Amino acid sequence: MKYGITGASGRMGRELLEVFGPDDCVATVSLEDEAVLDRPEVMVDFSRPEALERTLGICREYRSALVLGTTALEERHFDALAELARTVPVVQGYNFSMGIGLLKMVLRDYSTALDDWDVEICETHHVHKVDAPSGTAILLKDAVGRDCPTHSLRLGGVPGDHSVSFANEGEVLSFGHRALSRKVFAMGAYRAARFALDSEPGLYDFEEVVRCALKR
Amino acid sequence: MKYGITGASGRMGRELLEVFGPDDCVATVSLEDEAVLDRPEVMVDFSRPEALERTLGICREYRSALVLGTTALEERHFDALAELARTVPVVQGYNFSMGIGLLKMVLRDYSTALDDWDVEICETHHVHKVDAPSGTAILLKDAVGRDCPTHSLRLGGVPGDHSVSFANEGEVLSFGHRALSRKVFAMGAYRAARFALDSEPGLYDFEEVVRCALKR
Amino acid sequence: MKYGITGASGRMGRELLEVFGPDDCVATVSLEDEAVLDRPEVMVDFSRPEALERTLGICREYRSALVLGTTALEERHFDALAELARTVPVVQGYNFSMGIGLLKMVLRDYSTALDDWDVEICETHHVHKVDAPSGTAILLKDAVGRDCPTHSLRLGGVPGDHSVSFANEGEVLSFGHRALSRKVFAMGAYRAARFALDSEPGLYDFEEVVRCALKR
Amino acid sequence: MKYGITGASGRMGRELLEVFGPDDCVATVSLEDEAVLDRPEVMVDFSRPEALERTLGICREYRSALVLGTTALEERHFDALAELARTVPVVQGYNFSMGIGLLKMVLRDYSTALDDWDVEICETHHVHKVDAPSGTAILLKDAVGRDCPTHSLRLGGVPGDHSVSFANEGEVLSFGHRALSRKVFAMGAYRAARFALDSEPGLYDFEEVVRCALKR
Numbered sequence: 001m002k003y004g005i006t007g008a009s010g011r012m013g014r015e016l017l018e019v020f021g022p023d024d025c026v027a028t029v030s031l032e033d034e035a036v037l038d039r040p041e042v043m044v045d046f047s048r049p050e051a052l053e054r055t056l057g058i059c060r061e062y063r064s065a066l067v068l069g070t071t072a073l074e075e076r077h078f079d080a081l082a083e084l085a086r087t088v089p090v091v092q093g094y095n096f097s098m099g100i101g102l103l104k105m106v107l108r109d110y111s112t113a114l115d116d117w118d119v120e121i122c123e124t125h126h127v128h129k130v131d132a133p134s135g136t137a138i139l140l141k142d143a144v145g146r147d148c149p150t151h152s153l154r155l156g157g158v159p160g161d162h163s164v165s166f167a168n169e170g171e172v173l174s175f176g177h178r179a180l181s182r183k184v185f186a187m188g189a190y191r192a193a194r195f196a197l198d199s200e201p202g203l204y205d206f207e208e209v210v211r212c213a214l215k216r
Numbered sequence: 217m218k219y220g221i222t223g224a225s226g227r228m229g230r231e232l233l234e235v236f237g238p239d240d241c242v243a244t245v246s247l248e249d250e251a252v253l254d255r256p257e258v259m260v261d262f263s264r265p266e267a268l269e270r271t272l273g274i275c276r277e278y279r280s281a282l283v284l285g286t287t288a289l290e291e292r293h294f295d296a297l298a299e300l301a302r303t304v305p306v307v308q309g310y311n312f313s314m315g316i317g318l319l320k321m322v323l324r325d326y327s328t329a330l331d332d333w334d335v336e337i338c339e340t341h342h343v344h345k346v347d348a349p350s351g352t353a354i355l356l357k358d359a360v361g362r363d364c365p366t367h368s369l370r371l372g373g374v375p376g377d378h379s380v381s382f383a384n385e386g387e388v389l390s391f392g393h394r395a396l397s398r399k400v401f402a403m404g405a406y407r408a409a410r411f412a413l414d415s416e417p418g419l420y421d422f423e424e425v426v427r428c429a430l431k432r
Numbered sequence: 433m434k435y436g437i438t439g440a441s442g443r444m445g446r447e448l449l450e451v452f453g454p455d456d457c458v459a460t461v462s463l464e465d466e467a468v469l470d471r472p473e474v475m476v477d478f479s480r481p482e483a484l485e486r487t488l489g490i491c492r493e494y495r496s497a498l499v500l501g502t503t504a505l506e507e508r509h510f511d512a513l514a515e516l517a518r519t520v521p522v523v524q525g526y527n528f529s530m531g532i533g534l535l536k537m538v539l540r541d542y543s544t545a546l547d548d549w550d551v552e553i554c555e556t557h558h559v560h561k562v563d564a565p566s567g568t569a570i571l572l573k574d575a576v577g578r579d580c581p582t583h584s585l586r587l588g589g590v591p592g593d594h595s596v597s598f599a600n601e602g603e604v605l606s607f608g609h610r611a612l613s614r615k616v617f618a619m620g621a622y623r624a625a626r627f628a629l630d631s632e633p634g635l636y637d638f639e640e641v642v643r644c645a646l647k648r
Numbered sequence: 649m650k651y652g653i654t655g656a657s658g659r660m661g662r663e664l665l666e667v668f669g670p671d672d673c674v675a676t677v678s679l680e681d682e683a684v685l686d687r688p689e690v691m692v693d694f695s696r697p698e699a700l701e702r703t704l705g706i707c708r709e710y711r712s713a714l715v716l717g718t719t720a721l722e723e724r725h726f727d728a729l730a731e732l733a734r735t736v737p738v739v740q741g742y743n744f745s746m747g748i749g750l751l752k753m754v755l756r757d758y759s760t761a762l763d764d765w766d767v768e769i770c771e772t773h774h775v776h777k778v779d780a781p782s783g784t785a786i787l788l789k790d791a792v793g794r795d796c797p798t799h800s801l802r803l804g805g806v807p808g809d810h811s812v813s814f815a816n817e818g819e820v821l822s823f824g825h826r827a828l829s830r831k832v833f834a835m836g837a838y839r840a841a842r843f844a845l846d847s848e849p850g851l852y853d854f855e856e857v858v859r860c861a862l863k864r
Binding site for chain 3: 745746747750751753754757758760761762814815816817818819820821822823824825826827828829831832833834835858861862863
Binding site: 335336342367373383388 | 802814
C-alpha cells in the first residue's frame with residue numbers, strides 16, 4: 001500500500017513508518033513542508049490540527065483516502081472532513097486500539113445485565129500524563145452507561161492499563177486492557193487504512209473498522 | 217417464594233438456605249428421607265444424581281418447578297427431566313454463576329474479531345480440587361472456539377479464578393472472573409428459581425436465565 | 433490446646449471455633465455471661481473492648497495466656513494488658529493475617545531501595561466497609577515510609593485485597609495480598625496462641641509471631 | 649560519564665545509547681571494528697561472547713571499568729574477567745533489572761516463613777521467546793528455595809511479566825514484576841556503571857549493585 005504520513009518525524013510518526021513499512025511511504029507532510037514522490041493511496045495523520053489543511057490538500061489532489069487520529073479537532077475540521085468524504089473514504093477516531101474498541105462494544109452490549117452489580121474503573125499511566133482520568137477511561141465509563149468511581153494511578157513508564165470491574169456479593173467480573181507500546185495505535189491505523197481502501201467514499205468512525213473485524 | 221431443598225445439610229445446601237431465606241423453606245429432601253410442610257413452588261437440587269428421583273417425585277406431586285445444579289447427570293436423568301418439563305419449568309445447568317454465564321456469551325460473540333490474537337486461559341483453585349483444568353475452563357475454551365493453552369494453578373483455599381487473555385504485538389485484552397465463595401452459585405440458583413416461576417413449562421438451560429437478565 | 437473464646441456467637445467467634453476445633457473449647461465468655469468447663473490454656477478475644485474485663489478475669493483466675501484481636505482499645509486497656517503480662521504471655525494485634533505481617537516487614541526492609549520509584553496503594557473491600565482507606569492500607573503506607581496515593585474500591589463482597597505497586601520508567605514491582613475469608617484472621621490467632629504457649633510471660637505484638645515464623 | 653559501547657547498533661545497544669546519553673559515548677566496538685574518540689571511563693557490553701575480547705582490549709588499554717551483560721559466557725571468559733578485575737572494577741550479571749534483583753532478595757529472605765504455604769510461579773513473554781520457563785523464572789524459583797509449578801504463557805508482544813504467588817487456606821500473597829520495555833535493562837546497566845566508578849577494582853555481581861541501593 002503506497003501511503004503518506006503527516007508528522008513522520010514525531011514519536012507516533014516513527015511508529016507508523018515502522019508498521020506501514022518505510023519502503024512504501026511515498027509522501028511526507030510537516031507543518032512547514034511536503035514531499036510527494038508518488039500518489040499515496042492513503043494519507044495517515046496523527047499529528048496536530050494545524051497540519052490538517054496540508055493533509056487535506058494532498059488527499060484532494062491525489063484522491064487519497066484519509067486515516068485521521070489527530071485529537072482536539074474543532075467543528076470546522078469536521079466540516080472539512082465531511083466535504084472530503086464525498087470523494088474518498090475517511091476514517092476518523094480518537095483511540096485506534098482494536099482492544100479498546102472491542103471493550104467498548106462488550107460493555108455497551110452487556111452492562112444492562114450487570115446493572116445490579118457494583119462497578120469501578122481503574123487506569124494506570126506513566127507519570128508524564130497530565131490529564132486524569134484518561135480519555136479512554138471516560139469513554140469506557142460512557143460505554144458502561146452509568147456513573148462509577150474511577151481511579152487514576154500515575155506510575156513510572158506504564159504505557160496505559162485500563163480495567164473495569166463489576167462485582168456482587170458472590171463474584172467479580174473484570175475486563176482489562178493493557179497497551180504494550182505506542183505501536184498498538186499504529187497497528188490500528190494500518191487496519192483502518194486497509195478498511196478505507198476497501199470502502200466507498202464516506203466518513204467512518206474507527207468503531208466501524210472494529211465492527212468490520214467482528215463480521216469476518 | 218416457598219421452596220424446597222434436596223441436600224440441605226451439605227455445604228451447598230447451607231448456602232442455598234441462607235440465600236433463599238431459611239423461613240421460606242417448606243420441604244427438605246435427603247437420600248434417605250423427605251419432609252414436606254407445605255407445597256414448594258420450586259425445588260432446588262444441587263446434591264447428587266442418586267437423590268434426583270426423590271426430588272422429581274416431589275415436583276410431580278406438588279407441581280413444583282425445578283432448579284437442578286447436580287453434576288454427573290446421565291442420559292436417563294435427562295429423559296426424566298424432559299418428561300417433567302412438560303408440566304413444570306425446569307432449569308438445569310453445571311455452573312450457576314451469572315458472571316461465568318456472561319463471560320461465555322462475550323467470548324462467543326467477540327472471539328472471531330480476535331482470531332489473529334494469541335489466547336491463553338489461566339484458572340486457579342484450592343488445592344482440594346482434583347480435576348484440572350476445571351470444568352469451567354473447558355467451557356470457556358469452548359466459548360473461545362479454538363484450542364488454546366490452559367494453565368491450572370492449585371493454591372491454598374482459592375474458591376475459583378478464571379482468566380482468558382488475548383494479545384497481539386501491541387496490546388493485551390483480558391477477561392477475568394473470580395468467585396468469592398460458594399454463595400455465588402446459590403445466588404444464581406435463586407435467580408434461576410425466579411426465572412422458573414415466571415416461565416412456561418419447559419426445559420431451560422441456565423444460560424437462558426443469564427440471557428433473560430440481558431434483555432431487561 | 434484447651435482454649436476459651438470471648439464472643440463465640442459472633443461471626444469472628446464462629447471462625448475461631450472452627451479453626452481451633454470446637455471440641456477443645458472449654459470456656460465461653462460473652463458480655464453478659466461466662467461458662468468455664470475446664471482451665472483454658474489460652475483465652476482468645478476478638479470481640480469488643482467492653483468484654484475485655486471479663487476475659488482478663490478468666491486469664492487471672494486460671495493463669496491463661498491471652499490472644500487479643502479486639503480493636504478500638506484505649507490506654508486503660510493497655511495498662512490492664514501490661515499488668516496481666518507480668519504473669520502470662522499476652523499477644524495483641526490489629527491484623528492477625530500472616531501475609532499482611534510479612535508484607536509490612538518486606539516493605540520496611542526494601543522501601544529504601546525503591547525511594548526513587550513511584551509508589552501507589554490500592555485496596556478493594558466489600559461495599560459494607562465504611563472506612564476508607566482501610567486500616568491495613570494505612571499500616572502498609574506506614575511500612576513504605578512515605579506518603580503515597582491510596583485508592584479504595586468498594587465492590588460487592590470482596591473480603592479484602594491490598595496491593596502496593598512501585599514503578600520507574602522501565603519496570604513495575606508489585607506486592608499483593610488477598611484475604612480469602614475471615615478465616616485467615618482465625619488462623620493467625622491460632623498461630624499466636626501456639627506462640628503464646630511457647631513463650632515467657634510478657635506483652636507481645638502479632639509481628640513477633642510473624643518474625644518467629646521467619647526464624648524457623 | 650564518558651563511556652563506550654560494544655554492539656551499539658543492535659537493539660540493546662540503541663537502548664543503552666539512549667539511557668547513557670548519546671553525547672557522552674566516546675567509543676564504539678563491533679565484531680569487526682572499533683572507534684575510540686577519547687578514554688572511556690567505563691565500557692558497556694551487552695552483545696555476544698565473540699565480541700568480548702575486543703571489549704577487554706579497550707578496558708586494558710584505557711583502564712576502563714566494565715559492565716557486562718552478555719549471556720552464554722564460558723569459563724575462559726570468566727577467567728579473562730577475573731584477570732581484568734585485578735586492575736579495574738567489573739560488574740557482571742544476567743539480568744540487569746533492579747526489580748528482579750530486589751525480588752530475588754525478598755524471596756530469599758522471606759520464603760522460610762512461607763514454607764507451609766503453596767507456591768506457584770507464572771511468567772508471560774512475547775511469542776518470539778523460544779525458551780520456557782524463562783531464565784528469570786528459574787532464578788526466582790531458586791530464590792524461593794523449593795520446587796514449585798511454573799507456568800509459561802506466550803502472548804503477543806508482552807516484554808516480560810513474572811509473578812510468584814503463595815497461598816494457604818485463608819490468604820494469597822503475591823509478588824509481581826513487569827518489564828515495560830528493554831529500557832529497564834539499560835537503566836540497570838547505567839546504575840551498574842555508576843557503581844563501578846565508585847568501586848575498587850574487583851569482580852562484582854549485579855546483585856551487589858542492588859544491595860548497594862538498599863544501603864542508601
